[in-house]
Each structure stands twice: as C-alpha cells, then as structure tokens.
Amino acid sequence: MDVQSVLLGFLMKKSMTGYDLKKAFSISFLFFSGLSYGSIYPALRKMENQGMISKRLEIQDGAPNRKVYTITEAGKRAFLDSLRSPFAFELPKSTFLMRLFFFAHLPPEERRAFARQHLDSIEQLRAQLESARPEVEAHADRFQYLCFQFGLRFYRDMSGYVSELIDTLGVEEIENGE
Amino acid sequence: MDVQSVLLGFLMKKSMTGYDLKKAFSISFLFFSGLSYGSIYPALRKMENQGMISKRLEIQDGAPNRKVYTITEAGKRAFLDSLRSPFAFELPKSTFLMRLFFFAHLPPEERRAFARQHLDSIEQLRAQLESARPEVEAHADRFQYLCFQFGLRFYRDMSGYVSELIDTLGVEEIENGE
DNA sequence: TTGACATATATCATCACGATATATATCGTC
DNA sequence: GACGATATATATCGTGATGATATATGTCAA
Numbered sequence: 281m282d283v284q285s286v287l288l289g290f291l292m293k294k295s296m297t298g299y300d301l302k303k304a305f306s307i308s309f310l311f312f313s314g315l316s317y318g319s320i321y322p323a324l325r326k327m328e329n330q331g332m333i334s335k336r337l338e339i340q341d342g343a344p345n346r347k348v349y350t351i352t353e354a355g356k357r358a359f360l361d362s363l364r365s366p367f368a369f370e371l372p373k374s375t376f377l378m379r380l381f382f383f384a385h386l387p388p389e390e391r392r393a394f395a396r397q398h399l400d401s402i403e404q405l406r407a408q409l410e411s412a413r414p415e416v417e418a419h420a421d422r423f424q425y426l427c428f429q430f431g432l433r434f435y436r437d438m439s440g441y442v443s444e445l446i447d448t449l450g451v452e453e454i455e456n457g458e
Numbered sequence: 459m460d461v462q463s464v465l466l467g468f469l470m471k472k473s474m475t476g477y478d479l480k481k482a483f484s485i486s487f488l489f490f491s492g493l494s495y496g497s498i499y500p501a502l503r504k505m506e507n508q509g510m511i512s513k514r515l516e517i518q519d520g521a522p523n524r525k526v527y528t529i530t531e532a533g534k535r536a537f538l539d540s541l542r543s544p545f546a547f548e549l550p551k552s553t554f555l556m557r558l559f560f561f562a563h564l565p566p567e568e569r570r571a572f573a574r575q576h577l578d579s580i581e582q583l584r585a586q587l588e589s590a591r592p593e594v595e596a597h598a599d600r601f602q603y604l605c606f607q608f609g610l611r612f613y614r615d616m617s618g619y620v621s622e623l624i625d626t627l628g629v630e631e632i633e634n635g636e
Numbered sequence: 637t638t639g640a641c642a643t644a645t646a647t648c649a650t651c652a653c654g655a656t657a658t659a660t661a662t663c664g665t666c
Numbered sequence: 667g668a669c670g671a672t673a674t675a676t677a678t679c680g681t682g683a684t685g686a687t688a689t690a691t692g693t694c695a696a
Contacts, residue, residue: 281556283652289560299675308559313549319652321677344659344675363560367572369579371491372550377608378459381486382467382541383601394545401547423561426626430555430619437615441608448604461683477644497683499646522644522690 283315283323284332285362291333291351292359298324298347308424311409311431324349332358380445392449399442406435459540461493461501462510466537469511469529476502476525486602489587489609502527510536558623570627577620584613 290296290304298320305315327333332355338346351359376398383391409431416428468474468482476498483493505511510533516524529537554576561569587609594606 281553286556289556289563292560292563297675298677299673309555311549312555313551314653316653316655317675317677318654318679322651340675346675360563363557363563364568367553367557367575367579369576369583370551370553371489371583372552372612373491373548374550375459375545375548377487377490377605378464378467379541379545380608381602381605382470384599385467385470385538385541390542397545398547401545405547405549421562424559426623427555427559430558433615433619434550437611441611445604475644476646477642492684494684494686495644495646496648496685500682518644524644 281362283319284327285359286315287320287323287327288332288351288355288359288362291349292356295336295348295350297349301349307412307415308420308427310412311405311428311435327355331355376442388449392446395442395446395449399439399446402435402439402442406432406439409435461497462505463537463540464493465498465501465505466510466529466533466540469527470534470537473514473526473528475527479527485590485593486598486605488590489583489606489613505533509533554620566627570624573620573624573627577617577624580613580617580620584610584617587613 286305287301290301296304298317301320301324302315302317309315324333328335328349331352333349333351336348336350338348340346379394386394409428413428416425420428464483465479468479474482476495479498479502480493480495487493502511506513506527509530511527511529514526514528516526518524557572564572587606591606594603598606
C-alpha cells in the first residue's frame, strides 16, 4: 500500500481534489502519520499520466480553480490489485527507543525528564484521538472503525510501557542512593 | 535522532567500519526497522567532512580495505546534543492498517486470509526476537535491555490485536450467514 | 566445483517529507 | 473598519531514506 493506492482508495468512494484528499487522509489516519502535498500532487500527476485517474477542471470565482480527480476503470483495477498484493509486515521505527538505547550517556534526572515528556505527548495524542470518536462513529464503516480502535489501543499500550519505564528509572535511582 | 546521531552513538563505544555499523544496528534493532548502506556511507562521508569522525584506512590482504571510523571530540558533543534535543513523538505508520481501512472492498474470505497472514508474520518476528534473548542479555546494558523488552511487548500486543481482529471477522461472517 | 554466505565499499533511481510560495475568502474580535 | 487567523487550493524544492544493484574476494559445506 503506497501513496498511490491510498489515494485511489479514497477516490473509490468519490471524486476529490488534492486538497480534499489531504483532508480525508488526515481525518481518517489522524492517529497515524500524515500525507504531505509533496507526495500527493506528484502522485496525482503520475496516476493521471498512467490513466488511473481523470482530471476535471472546475473554474471557481475568486478562489483557486479546483482540479477534481475521478478514478477510472484502470484505476479501480490497480487499486484492487494493490489491496491484494503480497503483504510484508513493516517494521516500525521509534525515535524514542533509539534514545532509550543510548540512555546510559545521560544523567538519571535527564532520563526521567525525557520519559515523562514522552508520556505527555502520548497522552496528548490519545486524548486527541478519543475526542474524534463521535466523528469516526458517524462516518466510518466497520473496518474503518476497527482501525480507529487499533489506534486507541496502540496509544493506551504505549502509555503503559512508558509509565512502567518511568517507574523502573525511579527504582534504579533509589537503589543507587540517588 | 537521525541516522547521523545513531551512528555516532555506536561509535561512542568503539571505532568501526560502515559494514560493522550496519551489523551493530541490525543486531541491536532487529525488532525495528533497519539502516541501509545507502544511508550509512553518505552519512559517514558527511560527518567526516564536518569533523565529527576521523577515518583510518586499514590495508587488507585480499579482502577489501577497511575504513575504520573514530568519533572525535566534536562528534561526541554533537551526539550528546542530539540526545538532548527536543523530542517530538513520531506517529507510526502501518501498511496493515491502511489495508484494513479499505477492507470493505475485499470479499470476507480474503479479509480473513490477510489477517491470518499478518498474524503469522508477527508471530514469526516475535519468535525471532525471542531467540535473540541470550545474546541481548550477554551484551546489552540495562537501557538496551529495556529496548529489547519494549520490542517483545510490542509484538505480543500486536499479535493480540490481530488475533482479536480475526475473531471479529469470523463473528461478522456468521452473523451475516456466510 | 558450485553455490551460498560473509566481508567490505559504493552509487543510483525513486520517492516521501517538511518547508515554503502564492492567492483569495471568510470570520471573529479589538 | 482593520487585523490576524484560518480555510481553500495549487505547486515546487531541497534533503535525505530506502532498496536495489554493482564490484571484489574469501570461506565453507554439499
């Protein structure tokens, strides 16, 4: 599932502009990483050249003209193919774990401060995600709702890991008489 | 924590070649995403130009010559700075969730097949990680061991999520009389 | 002896990201 | 009414990560 397939997936439902696609993605995957215009517009141009989508120019008064993209039959086939393409589990990457890996180079109080800061950002994102629940319940199909629940659980568990880490860091300092 | 900082982190412990660094990273972060030569060699060249590391050529008989990199005082300062630099939580990205998001376009049996396949790859990675425990226990400091435990928990929880998803998919099919 | 695997370096095309630029409209507020 | 923030909408640019590939040689087992 690359950028192209995701865009096609949204276009399966309705025709949209690049701007609309960015918004749709941000709302649907607010708990996961975003999609920038630097990826969207080049992908749209490429897919148009490949005949997967067609463009309709909507002249607007005052506001910038809209370029509304519609998925073609070839695009639909490409989307379904990519949805069925062999699936490789992707190893996640975590900047926090990279820092933890080198924690020995930091004094104890800085270690704890970092862990607390990390917990704060997780909790903040979790609250943000939780507050989006009504909108998700209103618009998502049952699989999209499952995605949302995945996200919530992920943040809940991450929060748990880091809380325990903070406890561990505290105990080690007491043991060392700090 | 970008590629440069991670490489500096490993070089804090001992001098190494690009090849050694790739191996060290793969072993330490076997549960998280890798680092390719296409990132390592350009980063080493750049850091050498910036005076963060110094190079020593070791002529070898037969085998390719080794370029052994050693961290400089400037490099140590840069590493500690980056370890303390403001920390932004990075949103993870999951190809599996992207597929799940569009599951409505697939027939039920393909949905289940994908979920099972995903569970298999997670379990496989988990087993692989578990089998590395002795080596980790032998070589890692306590923070690096915490990283390892983070990894194990992550895979354990992921496995739980996907197992439940498979159950959910099964129940829905029974409800629909499939 | 043949093929797989380990050592070791390096580059290349592709492409995602984040920042920035350019315009206009709207909406609240001081 | 002026001002600033936010929304609509397109697009490009530099930086840099990824994965594949190229190039050599040595070793070890089938």
